[in-house]
Amino acid sequence: MRTRVPVSRKRSTVKGGRVRGRVAKASSRGADARVLTLHPAGKRGVRIAKATYDAMRAALLAVTPADGEGVAFADLRRLVRPLLVGGAFPKTASVSWYVVVVKQDLEARGLIEQVPGRRPQHVRRKAQRR
16 A cells, blocks of 8 residues: 655745745646735645636735835725726626635735725735845
8 A cells, every 4th residue: 555645735926025936737628727825924825726816816906006005905895896897807796705815915015015004904005126
């Protein structure tokens, strides 16, 4: 009888100030490419379809201001819904769940940040260093 050896899973890591994410390749069964999201607290992310991720990422970055007080987290779902038209975002998908997952991923990648001292939570684009 063969014993199964656990396969170690590489996780996305922060190295040298840069976050490295992974995109899983499409399987031979015809599945779509998937993205392993990151979590700002270093927890394990989730795999979601790349097309869905790209659509939600573009929508979140479009409605998130780069300066000022940002936008309230509670308003994000309402603001991104009109931007999620077309076949990239499934009609049966939970917009709220994808907003949370992709927002956390963008925070972990350093593209958006929570506005310090604001309650309820507000988010804005993070200033890009050159």
